[in-house]
Amino acid sequence: MKKELILSTAALASLSIQGQKLYAEEKLPNIVIIFIDDEGYGDVGCFGATGFQTPNIDRMASQGMRFTNYYSGSAVSSPSRAALLTGCYPPRVGITQVLFPFHDFGLNPEETTIADMLKQKGYATAAVGKWHLGHHREFLPLQQGFDEYFGLPYSNDMWPVHYNGLPVTPDNYLKEWKLNCPPLPLIDGNEKIEEIENLDEMDQITTRYTERAVDFIKRNRKRPFFLYIPHTMAHVPLGVSEKFKGKSEQGFYGDVMMEIDWSVGEIMKALEKYGLEDNTLLIFTTDNGPWLNYGNHAGSAGGLKEGKGTPFEGGFRVPCIMKWPGVIPAGTICNKMAGSIDILPTLAAITGAQLPSEKIDGVNILSLMKGEPGNNPRRVYFYYSGKNLNAVRKDNWKLVFPMTYRSNVGSVVGKDGWPGTMNRVDYAGGLYDMRRDPGEQYDMKSVHPEIVKELEQLADSMRMKLGDARMEIRGTENRMPGRLAK
Numbered sequence: 001m002k003k004e005l006i007l008s009t010a011a012l013a014s015l016s017i018q019g020q021k022l023y024a025e026e027k028l029p030n031i032v033i034i035f036i037d038d039e040g041y042g043d044v045g046c047f048g049a050t051g052f053q054t055p056n057i058d059r060m061a062s063q064g065m066r067f068t069n070y071y072s073g074s075a076v077s078s079p080s081r082a083a084l085l086t087g088c089y090p091p092r093v094g095i096t097q098v099l100f101p102f103h104d105f106g107l108n109p110e111e112t113t114i115a116d117m118l119k120q121k122g123y124a125t126a127a128v129g130k131w132h133l134g135h136h137r138e139f140l141p142l143q144q145g146f147d148e149y150f151g152l153p154y155s156n157d158m159w160p161v162h163y164n165g166l167p168v169t170p171d172n173y174l175k176e177w178k179l180n181c182p183p184l185p186l187i188d189g190n191e192k193i194e195e196i197e198n199l200d201e202m203d204q205i206t207t208r209y210t211e212r213a214v215d216f217i218k219r220n221r222k223r224p225f226f227l228y229i230p231h232t233m234a235h236v237p238l239g240v241s242e243k244f245k246g247k248s249e250q251g252f253y254g255d256v257m258m259e260i261d262w263s264v265g266e267i268m269k270a271l272e273k274y275g276l277e278d279n280t281l282l283i284f285t286t287d288n289g290p291w292l293n294y295g296n297h298a299g300s301a302g303g304l305k306e307g308k309g310t311p312f313e314g315g316f317r318v319p320c321i322m323k324w325p326g327v328i329p330a331g332t333i334c335n336k337m338a339g340s341i342d343i344l345p346t347l348a349a350i351t352g353a354q355l356p357s358e359k360i361d362g363v364n365i366l367s368l369m370k371g372e373p374g375n376n377p378r379r380v381y382f383y384y385s386g387k388n389l390n391a392v393r394k395d396n397w398k399l400v401f402p403m404t405y406r407s408n409v410g411s412v413v414g415k416d417g418w419p420g421t422m423n424r425v426d427y428a429g430g431l432y433d434m435r436r437d438p439g440e441q442y443d444m445k446s447v448h449p450e451i452v453k454e455l456e457q458l459a460d461s462m463r464m465k466l467g468d469a470r471m472e473i474r475g476t477e478n479r480m481p482g483r484l485a486k
Contacts, residue, residue, distance in 0.1 A: 028121055028224040028351055029324065030280040032267060033114075033343070035084065035230040036260060037077065037130060037155075040290030040314070042302025043234075043257055047319045049300070051250030052258050056265030057284060057321065064282070064323030065332045065369060069434070071339035071381055072288050075308055075315030077155060078132050079384075080287040080340070081230065085113040085133075085144070087344030087362035089384055091466040094481035096386050099132060101158055101181050106134015107144060108482035112356035114344050115145030115226060120353050124220040127151065128213045129230040137190050139482055146228070150188050150212045156202060156232050156239075159184040163237045163417035165199045174419075202239035205232050206256075210263040214270045221274040229267070230287070233260055236294050237417055252416075253297055278325045281350070285320040285340065293420040295413040305440040310405055311383040311390035312440055313398075322369055329371045336376040337393070338365045359477060382462050387469035392459045396435040397448075399455035402428050403470070431455075 041047060045054040046061045073083020078099045079090035085107070086093050093111050107113075115125040126148040127141040134140070135153035142149055160168045160181050168178045183195040196202060213229050233239065233256050240255045244262065248254025264284060271277045290299030292307040292314075301307050301314030308315055320338070322328055341362035348355045349364045363377040383391035383400075391400040406422040414420035430443035431452055445452050467475030 027279065028123070030225050030227075030271075030276055031118070031123075031283075031347060032227045032271075032280060033084075033229065033283045034264060034267065034285075035081075035129070035228070036284075036286040037231055037233060037235040038288065038291050038299060038308060039234050039257070039260075039286040039319070040299035040301045040307065041304055041317055041319055042300035043290070044319045044321075046321075048302050049257070052248035052254030054257060054261040056261045056268060060264065060268065060282065060284060060323050061321045061331075063325070063330050064321055065328045065334055065371070067320040067322070067334045067338055067368075069335055069337045070285065070318060070320035071316045071337070071383075072286065072318045073340050075288045075310055075383075075385060077130075077235075077287055081131075081133055082107055084287075084340040084343060085115070085228075086111050087114075087341050087356070087360040089341065089361045089382060089466060091384055091387055091475065091478055092359070092361060093479055095133065096384070099134060099154060100177065101135060101154060102177075103134075104136070104484045105481045106136060106139025108480060109138065109143045110482070111144075111479070112358065113145045114347060115141070115228070117145075117344065117348060117353045117356065118224075118226045118351060119145055121351050122224060123351075124216075124223055124225040125228075126213075126216045126225070127228045127230070128216065129209050129228075130155065130232045130235075131187075131230070134482065135185075136484060138484065140187065140190055142190055148189070148216065151186070151209065151230070152184060152196070152205070152232055153187055155235055156184060156196070156205070157236055159196070161198065161237075199237060199239065202237060203241050203245075205239055206259050206263055207241050207243075210266050213263075214266055217267070217270045217274065217276070221276060229263075231260060231263070234299060236291065236297050236419075238297055251296055253299060257299075281322065281324040281327075283320070283322050283343070286318040289315045289318065292408040293411060293414050293422050294417065295415045295420060297414070297417050303439055306408060309385075310407070311385050311400060311403075313434075313438055316383055317438075324369070328369050332371055334368050334371070336368055337378050337381060337395075338368055338376075339378065339381060342378060358479065380458060382459070382466075384466070387467055389459055389463055389466070389468045389470075392455050392462070393434065394455060394458060396433055397451050397455065398432045398434050398440070399452060399459070400427070400430050400432070400440070401459070 045058045072080045074080040082095035125146045127146045129151040185192040244255045244259040289307040304313035306312040306314040342365045345362045381393045407425040412420045431445040432440045465477045
């Protein structure tokens with residue numbers, strides 16, 4: 001049974017008078033979150049993409065708000081999804097690593113997800129796409145507040161097939177763990193309905209997700225709904241339907257992004273068709289930065305440093321666009337800091353749903369979405385990689401701590417779906433001005449020791465709560481993931 005939910009008077013009090021009138025009438029907005037995989041900060045037209053077009057996503061931005069300092073909860077897949085759905089930094093809910101088919105744990109069903117929270121208010125809920133928070137029945141979406149689920153339970157490279165379509169054998173394996181992977185299961189509800197066995201079938205995955213999502217909108221158009229669409233693309237191995245194959249100037253990755261844009265357009269058309277557009281909050285964002293060592297099958301960090309798997313901006317800072325006619329001002333830009341952990345408490349404030357009784361890390365950013373002047377609800381952000389606290393940002397200053405990481409700079413870049421090799425870097429740390437130096441090129445530690453001290457104190461405080469494995473600190477507020485009964 002889920003933990004009991006309690007009403008947060010602080011969250012409700014944060015609503016403006018205008019918002020209180022809107023929601024007092026129980027005209028609850030539909031909520032759609034589109035969550036792309038491994039798409040970089042520079043992979044949308046309005047964020048500077050070149051070589052392909054994203055007209056539907058760009059139209060969404062022209063009708064809504066573009067967030068330029070928006071952070072995913074992690075630089076890798078499973079923790080970033082846990083952060084979005086629970087409003088927590090990943091170590092708080094015990095999901096600190098990428099989950100594989102051989103793992104026996106997942107997101108604890110005792111955690112309150114966005115879907116759990118919204119069901120209090122009578123929302124229909126569906127997840128369509130890549131789940132990646134535990135593939136065992138106990139951890140699948142139907143046990144996490146969703147009425148419906150259709151998709152793959154984990155990343156699409158976790159199967160016994162090479163990126164060129166050849167079966168993995170002991171003689172030609174790319175990575176040893178792939179030898180132990182089962183065929184890729186496509187799940188409907190709690191049951192496997194088929195297996196994705198080859199690249200031709202992978203080409204259809206974006207279209208199939210989109211069709212299922214549109215069908216959910218059609219079937220639930222007369223009641224409030226929450227639709228979560230975590231796309232499998234643009235994770236390798238890339239797949240794209242004939243509609244977009246060979247259409248972009250950039251190549252295969254550009255084709256994939258054009259199909260994702262088409263999918264966004266289909267969702268927008270469905271909302272318009274059924275008269276739901278004005279009463280729907282539509283959010284587009286991604287799980288982490290680009291997997292750069294896949295070369296021409298990887299996205300772009302848009303000038304930010306590094307990419308997926310690192311605590312630099314290229315790993316954590318992601319594109320985000322929100323559209324909600326009449327609430328979010330059209331054609332606006334928010335340069336203030338926000339993150340995916342802030343979505344859950346914001347949706348609680350919007351809908352009047354009760355916040356989880358368990359502690360969360362997100363804050364209500366409805367004032368940012370409305371373009372209201374004043375202080376930013378989020379002034380501090382912590383960058384956790386696994387169980388290590390690798391960086392902290394306050395306002396425009398970011399302190400990155402000494403660490404060893406795998407870098408794409410100077411590495412052998414992959415090509416045509418095959419990965420390259422990454423360099424091991426022993427990094428001494430640095431202080432960066434995010435307003436003037438989002439590329440994290442100029443270390444300002446020696447210039448501003450007082451800021452370094454302030455950020456170190458913030459980090460020490462968080463380490464006591466959520467831990468830091470590198471410093472052998474165990475947090476006092478960590479909760480356990482769900483584990484299979486033995």
